[in-house]
Amino acid sequence: MSERDQLFARPLAEIAGFRFDHQVVAVFPDMIRRSVPGYETMVAMTGTIAERYALPGTQCYDLGCSLGASTLALRRGIGARDCAIIAADNAPAMIERCRAVIAADSAPAPVELRLGDVRDIHFTNASVVVLNFTLQFIPPADRGPLIAAIGAGLVPGGVLVLSEKIAFADPGLDALMTDLHHAFKRANGYSELEVSQKRTALENVLVPETLDAHRARLRDAGFGAVDVWFQCFNFASLLAFR
Ligand code: GEK
Numbered sequence: 001m002s003e004r005d006q007l008f009a010r011p012l013a014e015i016a017g018f019r020f021d022h023q024v025v026a027v028f029p030d031m032i033r034r035s036v037p038g039y040e041t042m043v044a045m046t047g048t049i050a051e052r053y054a055l056p057g058t059q060c061y062d063l064g065c066s067l068g069a070s071t072l073a074l075r076r077g078i079g080a081r082d083c084a085i086i087a088a089d090n091a092p093a094m095i096e097r098c099r100a101v102i103a104a105d106s107a108p109a110p111v112e113l114r115l116g117d118v119r120d121i122h123f124t125n126a127s128v129v130v131l132n133f134t135l136q137f138i139p140p141a142d143r144g145p146l147i148a149a150i151g152a153g154l155v156p157g158g159v160l161v162l163s164e165k166i167a168f169a170d171p172g173l174d175a176l177m178t179d180l181h182h183a184f185k186r187a188n189g190y191s192e193l194e195v196s197q198k199r200t201a202l203e204n205v206l207v208p209e210t211l212d213a214h215r216a217r218l219r220d221a222g223f224g225a226v227d228v229w230f231q232c233f234n235f236a237s238l239l240a241f242r
Contacts, residue, residue, distance in 0.1 A: 005031035008197040015200045020091035021064075028067055028094075034188035035198075037181065037232040041070045041134065042163050045230065047229040048049055049239070050077030050128045053159045058127035063118040063151075064134025068098040068111075074130060075107040088114040088121060092142075123153020132163040132237075136206050144217055151221040154242040160223070163230075164236035166209040177234040184233065212240060 005027035011178040014033050032039055037063070054060055054077060062071045065087035072084055089095050095115045114121075116195075118134065119142055129150050135143055150160055168174040182195050190198075211228065215238075218226045223240040 002029040002053075003027045005034065006194075007031075008194040008201070009191065011193065012197055014176040015197055017201060017203075017205050018133040020089075020094055022093045025067070025091075025093040025097050029069070032066075032069075034190065035185060036133065037184045037235055038166075038230060038237075039059050039235075042088060042230055042235075043073050045237075046130055046132060046161055047073030047075075047077035049159065049161055050074045050130075051079070052077075053128050053157070054081065054083045055127040055155065055157075056064075056076045056082045056162040057124050058083055058155055058158075059129070060085045061121070061123065061126055062122075062130045062132075064131065064137070065098060065113070066091075066094050068101045070100070070130050070132045071102065071111060071188065072107070074128065075111065078107075078109040080108050083109055083127070085109055085111045086108045086121075086168050087111055087223045088116055088118050090115065090117045099203075111147040123150050123178065123218075125155060126150070126153045127155055127158045129154065129158070129160045129162065133165070135162065136208055139211070140207055144220065147217050151223055151242065155242055158201070158242045159239065160218075162214065162240060164235070165206060166214075166231075166234050166236050167210050167213065169210050170236070180233045180234055183194045208234070211236060211238075 003026050057082050060074050062074055065071050071087040092115060095113055099113055168177055185195050215226050220242045226240045228236050
């Protein structure tokens with residue numbers, strides 16, 4: 001079990017930009033579960049999707065793996081077929097803890113954990129690529145090249161699972177979804193102060209885009225069928241096929 005997230009519970013004189021450090025790692029599972037509506041469903045269904053699309057003799061990638069929640073879902077979905085997982089994150093504290101999480105799990109698919117930037121990966125022979133809440137932290141200008149590199153590395157029939165916090169073009173709708181998300185966080189025990197300080201910390205660190213922007217980028221990268229398979233307020237997950 002992870003500790004309860006109280007990182008923003010007390011008034012902070014200065015709010016620094018959010019970083020994935022040891023403090024965050026200690027509370028991460030509690031933080032993401034209480035902050036992202038549908039997180040557990042999206043992670044679990046990542047495994048269900050992998051069960052269908054992971055091909056023997058190929059690789060599956062979990063990009064921005066944090067503590068390996070989606071990696072473990074992928075691993076269960078793959079089962080005993082000959083398919084390896086590459087899980088990457090550029091936060092040393094995350095990879096360090098993730099290594100113990102993976103070691104404690106006994107599913108058969110091999111997992112290679114990589115400390116590094118997902119923008120530096122050369123994707124090859126991939127049947128399933130997972131970007132669960134990671135693209136939102138990549139500078140917008142670098143998102144196109146990353147999606148294109150993933151597209152180029154997928155085998156025909158391969159799939160990308162892309163889960164993100166999203167923005168809405170209509171300002172009224174955007175404000176409503178933000179408000180409903182904050183209500184979700186308050187219902188999960190976060191105070192008004194915690195919600196507001198976390199929002200400030202994520203400013204310019206987590207940059208959400210509209211579903212139209214995601215669809216256009218995927219299309220430009222050569223993906224064929226693209227659609228949303230899950231959405232709750234301003235969080236959504238898409239499937240994109242090669
Ligand atoms: C889950 N997928 O539980 N290269 C590698 N890793 C990165 C980069 C980058 N350029 N930028 C950010 N990260 C997980 C949850 S969390 C989502 C993903 C959240 C990593 C960062 O270190 C962090 O671990 C992860 O992406 C985002 O299914 O915290 O909202």
